[in-house]
Amino acid sequence: xxxxxxxxxxxxxxxxxxxxxxxxxxxxxxxxxxxxxxxxxxxxxxxxxxxxxxxxxxxxxxxxxxxxxxxxxxxxxxxxxxxxxxxxxxxxxxxxxxxxxxxxxxxxxxxxxxxxxxxxxxxxxxxxxxxxxxxxxxxxxxxxxxxxxxxxxxxxxxxxxxxxxxxxxxxxxxxxxxxxxxxxxxxxxxxxxxxxxxxxxxxxxxxxxxxxxxxxxxxxxxxxxxxxxxxxxxxxxxxxxxxxxxxxxxxxxxxxxxxxxxxxxxxxxxxxxxxxxxxxxxxxxxxxxxxxxxxxxxxxxxxxxxxxxxxxxxxxxxxxxxxxxxxxxxxxxxxxxxxxxxxxxxxxxxxxxxxxxxxxxxxxxxxxxxxxxxxxxxxxxxxxxxxxxxxxxxxxxxxxxxxxxxxxxxxxxxxxxxxxxxxxxxxxxxxxxxxxxxxxxxxxxxxxxxxx
Amino acid sequence: xxxxxxxxxxxxxxxxxxxxxxxxxxxxxxxxxxxxxxxxxxxxxxxxxxxxxxxxxxxxxxxxxxxxxxxxxxxxxxxxxxxxxxxxxxxxxxxxxxxxxxxxxxxxxxxxxxxxxxxxxxxxxxxxxxxxxxxxxxxxxxxxxxxxxxxxxxxxxxxxxxxxxxxxxxxxxxxxxxxxxxxxxxxxxxxxxxxxxxxxxxxxxxxxxxxxxxxxxxxxxxxxxxxxxxxxxxxxxxxxxxxxxxxxxxxxxxxxxxxxxxxxxxxxxxxxxxxxxxxxx
Numbered sequence: 001x002x003x004x005x006x007x008x009x010x011x012x013x014x015x016x017x018x019x020x021x022x023x024x025x026x027x028x029x030x031x032x033x034x035x036x037x038x039x040x041x042x043x044x045x046x047x048x049x050x051x052x053x054x055x056x057x058x059x060x061x062x063x064x065x066x067x068x069x070x071x072x073x074x075x076x077x078x079x080x081x082x083x084x085x086x087x088x089x090x091x092x093x094x095x096x097x098x099x100x101x102x103x104x105x106x107x108x109x110x111x112x113x114x115x116x117x118x119x120x121x122x123x124x125x126x127x128x129x130x131x132x133x134x135x136x137x138x139x140x141x142x143x144x145x146x147x148x149x150x151x152x153x154x155x156x157x158x159x160x161x162x163x164x165x166x167x168x169x170x171x172x173x174x175x176x177x178x179x180x181x182x183x184x185x186x187x188x189x190x191x192x193x194x195x196x197x198x199x200x201x202x203x204x205x206x207x208x209x210x211x212x213x214x215x216x217x218x219x220x221x222x223x224x225x226x227x228x229x230x231x232x233x234x235x236x237x238x239x240x241x242x243x244x245x246x247x248x249x250x251x252x253x254x255x256x257x258x259x260x261x262x263x264x265x266x267x268x269x270x271x272x273x274x275x276x277x278x279x280x281x282x283x284x285x286x287x288x289x290x291x292x293x294x295x296x297x298x299x300x301x302x303x304x305x306x307x308x309x310x311x312x313x314x315x316x317x318x319x320x321x322x323x324x325x326x327x328x329x330x331x332x333x334x335x336x337x338x339x340x341x342x343x344x345x346x347x348x349x350x351x352x353x354x355x356x357x358x359x360x361x362x363x364x365x366x367x368x369x370x371x372x373x374x375x376x377x378x379x380x381x382x383x384x385x386x387x388x389x390x391x392x393x394x395x396x397x398x399x400x401x402x403x404x405x406x407x408x409x410x411x412x413x414x415x416x417x418x419x420x421x422x423x424x425x426x427x428x429x430x431x432x433x434x435x436x437x438x439x440x441x442x443x444x445x446x447x448x449x450x451x452x
Numbered sequence: 453x454x455x456x457x458x459x460x461x462x463x464x465x466x467x468x469x470x471x472x473x474x475x476x477x478x479x480x481x482x483x484x485x486x487x488x489x490x491x492x493x494x495x496x497x498x499x500x501x502x503x504x505x506x507x508x509x510x511x512x513x514x515x516x517x518x519x520x521x522x523x524x525x526x527x528x529x530x531x532x533x534x535x536x537x538x539x540x541x542x543x544x545x546x547x548x549x550x551x552x553x554x555x556x557x558x559x560x561x562x563x564x565x566x567x568x569x570x571x572x573x574x575x576x577x578x579x580x581x582x583x584x585x586x587x588x589x590x591x592x593x594x595x596x597x598x599x600x601x602x603x604x605x606x607x608x609x610x611x612x613x614x615x616x617x618x619x620x621x622x623x624x625x626x627x628x629x630x631x632x633x634x635x636x637x638x639x640x641x642x643x644x645x646x647x648x649x650x651x652x653x654x655x656x657x658x659x660x661x662x663x664x665x666x667x668x669x670x671x672x673x674x675x676x677x678x679x680x681x682x683x684x685x686x687x688x689x690x691x692x693x694x695x696x697x698x699x700x701x702x703x704x705x706x707x708x709x710x711x712x713x714x715x716x717x718x719x720x721x722x723x724x725x726x727x728x729x730x731x732x733x
Contacts, residue, residue: 096582098589351567351585374570404574432572439577 007215009242010252013391015422017177017245017345019216024180024302026219027309029188032326034108038081038316039091040066043099044358045144046151047073054102058085062114063293066102069142075152075359076142080295080314082110094319094341094355095348101356104316118292126199126288134203134288141287142359143294146279147171147248148342150360153280157203159269166272168200169257170211170281172220173241173248176343179363181298182278184310186213186220193278194224194233196285200276201235209236211278212253216243245345246420250275252391264416279362294359301327303366304336313357319364320353330366337372340365345421378429386423386433392416396423396433403440408447414440489513492537496529501603503527503624516541527551527638528622550641551623553607553616557592557635558648558711560613563662564588579632587661590651592635601630618713643692645702647672649709652687658707666709672701 043049050067054060060079067077087103126134139154159165170193174182186193197209213221224238239257241247251262253275260271268275276284279297286292295315299322302308306328313322319339323329330336340347341355343363357364386396394413402410414437423433492513500508504526506515512526516537526534531548538544557563569585571578575597578584586593594612606620607627616627618641628636635650647666651658655667668686680694681701690701690710702710 096584348581348583349567351583377572435572435577435581439572439574439580442580 007242008212008239008256009244009247010255010391012393013389013422014244014246014252015389015425016243017425019243020178020302021180021183021216023178023308024300024310025183026187027180027184029184029298029310029312030326031312032317032322034081034106034111034314035317035321035325037086037103037105038314039101039103039318039354039356040077040079040316041091041093041099041101041356041358042067042077043093043097044077044150044315044360045075046149047071047075049099050074050077052088052100052102054085054088056085056088059083060085060104062111063118063295065142065293066104067142069139069152073152073155075144075154076140076293077315078142078293078295079104080316081106081108082114083107092352092355094350094358094361096351118286118290126195126202129199129202129288131203134199137287137291138284141283141291141293143280143283143287144359145277146283146297146359146362147277148346148360148362150358153276153284156274156276157200159204159274163269164272165204165269165274166206167208167210167258167274168197168204168206169253169273169275170197170209170278171248171250171253171275172211172213172217172278173253174217175214175243175245175248176345176347176363177245178302178365179300179343180302181300181310181362183217183220185282185298186217186278187223189282190220190223190227192285193282194227194236195289196281196283197236198233199284199288200274200281204274207235210239210257211236212239212241212247212257214241214243214247246391246418246422249391249418249420251418264413297357297359297361299357299361300363301366302363304331304368304371305329305366306331313361315358316356318354318356319350322357322364323353323366327364332368335368335370336366337369338367340367345425346419374430377431380431381429383428385426385428389422389426391420391422392418396437397431399440400431400433400436403436403443406443408444411440411444414444417441486517488517488540491540492516495533495537495540496526497533497622499528499603499622499624501528501622501624501626503622503626527624551638552618552621552641553623553625553627553636554618554639554646554648554713555592555598555614555616555636556646556648556650557590557633558613558664558709559586559588559591559662560594560611562664563591563612564660576630576632588651588658588665590633590635590649590653591662591665593633597630597632598627598636601626640692643690643695643697644713645695645697645699646690646692646711646713647688647709648711650687652685654686658686664707664709667707669706671704671706672710675700675704 048071051070053068054066061082064079065076066079069076083104083106086105089101090098091101093099135154143153144150172182172186201209211224221238221240228236241256246252250268254260254273262268262271283294296312298310299313300310305323311326338349341350380397390396399414417437419434421434493510496509498509504512506512534548564587565585566587567585571583573595575593575595592613594609596609598614599607604622606617607614623638649666651665658665658667666687670683672688673681673683678694678696680691682689682691702712
């Protein structure tokens with residue numbers, strides 16, 4: 001279905017940052033030797049943190065629930081290892097917040113033994129399974145969106161009845177530079193992802209599933225096409241997308257593929273679409289067919305490390321262990337400048353290396369002093385580049401100013417910002433626009449609360 | 453008739469009619485305002501800081517005249533001004549205690565910072581994005597939100613921590629609201645002993661990130677003979693009412709987290725004389 005010269009994309013804005021994907025591209029997904037301890041924090045998803053369901057000194061095995069969903073928007077958390085709970089403490093998460101966390105001493109032999117129970121599964125068509133059971137299985141598996149926002153999937157897949165859904169988009173765009181985790185997953189688990197898509201199609205009772213992939217991954221597009229041609233996956237098609245950042249943003253993807261615009265303050269539900277990351281769909285497949293909860297995920301470790309590549313990391317592994325045991329350590333310890341949780345555009349520099357991998361970690365990026373430089377921001381020269389490139393059609397420079405001077409009336413549109421970082425990327429004077437806009441969001445929320 | 457006289461006559465008539473209308477309107481729609489309001493406004497500092505909880509000095513004057521009370525307290529005005537206002541209103545002034553804002557932290561460069569914060573130099577922005585480099589989760593960040601907020605220009609960042617010039621401080625409370633860490637407090641000016649730490653963490657944890665934090669050892673509580681230390685796990689607090697400034701606790705404190713602010717009469721502010729050159733814009 002690749003039609004040369006007819007690549008889909010969103011209309012306004014966008015940039016073309018250097019991809020740097022060659023570092024980890026086509027590197028097979030590898031496992032990492034288990035560390036001595038893992039520390040699993042209970043706030044890995046959007047919404048309320050899970051409640052701790054284990055006690056100190058309790059023996060636990062792989063897949064046992066250690067965090068119980070608390071409230072409507074929340075998700076269960078399961079143990080990725082077998083071992084003993086040693087501590088329950090408050091530690092820093094990769095995004096800088098403090099969260100309750102369970103420290104487990106790993107019994108690596110038992111873990112390997114226990115992981116085998118997820119391997120052999122009888123194959124049957126997803127259409128034969130009950131919808132309720134599938135949704136329950138997804139909920140029990142604690143699956144959240146793996147794209148980054150980590151929204152609990154069982155809520156996303158049960159849209160309110162007054163909002164009919166007609167299309168599901170699988171997000172395989174992976175527009176963020178450096179990251180190749182989704183790409184590699186699509187190559188290695190093509191059939192599983194498509195079966196997962198069939199499960200979604202079944203429970204949402206829809207016809208059309210579209211897989212959006214950027215055209216810098218032609219082999220992934222081909223792999224999917226080959227399988228779709230065999231006719232065992234009805235209603236699916238591939239949409240080849242132009243390589244442009246932020247193509248993988250939910251709203252940009254919907255605009256590019258379906259030419260529908262999600263109105264300000266609304267969700268994809270409102271235009272009849274659900275967008276799911278390919279990683280999430282693979283997790284759905286594993287939950288339904290293997291009964292396996294979301295306990296590990298593919299993470300790209302790239303940049304200034306000896307073996308950049310794609311690694312299957314259990315949750316709760318520290319960044320330090322992932323880099324040293326998995327990616328062969330830093331190329332030069334003294335020259336490491338930043339370690340980023342996520343990609344370079346939307347990711348966030350971590351403050352210490354003992355923060356752990358969570359369900360929303362898509363990449364660990366190490367930047368050396370050569371790649372990273374920052375010497376403060378300059379004044380706004382009113383060039384308007386941020387406005388030209390903003391994929392949401394906002395005026396980042398004005399929003400940042402309004403946030404800075406607490407002009408609440410000028411912050412009306414700030415909630416539409418998807419924090420993709422395009423404005424900060426193109427700014428010739430390196431203004432920290434996204435940072436101010438984030439602060440603006442908090443200001444607006446505070447103001448709205450005090451009005452009520 | 454020539455043009456000049458026509459013009460004069462027309463304009464004169466128009467002016468006369470307009471004058472009569474304006475006079476009638478001014479009589480009919482006159483707003484009778486208590487002249488006291490103007491007099492009281494005259495006495496007030498006129499900073500319009502909002503420290504009293506109203507929108508400005510005019511609003512304060514109106515409120516105090518209309519309510520016939522001085523329970524509204526202007527934090528900026530000195531006691532004698534309040535007494536004058538009370539006199540005008542025919543009331544007795546409430547006894548007021550001079551207050552000042554104080555930063556309950558003296559960490560700064562003595563508090564451990566890990567990683568390097570390259571974001572916007574604003575405490576609020578740093579807290580919002582969870583990228584604070586200070587390890588202590590309670591301490592002063594030193595990016596100067598309070599410095600920029602202070603309408604009287606009496607806060608400075610000294611050695612990485614905000615310090616209030618207590619002589620100039622009018623305790624309007626704007627810095628209290630500006631601080632995202634909530635470590636600025638309005639305290640009594642006369643009571644000079646206070647615990648400059650707000651960390652309720654246990655001793656070993658505090659030791660890890662700050663050398664001048666309260667470790668909750670309770671030595672001050674034991675040293676105090678006047679019941680002036682209020683200990684809640686694991687932070688001490690000086691009860692100003694009971695404190696006699698005997699300084700027993702100040703001497704006993706192993707981490708020097710209890711401060712005794714001394715005012716040097718020769719100098720204007722408590723920290724006057726130091727060079728304030730690291731003030732953010």
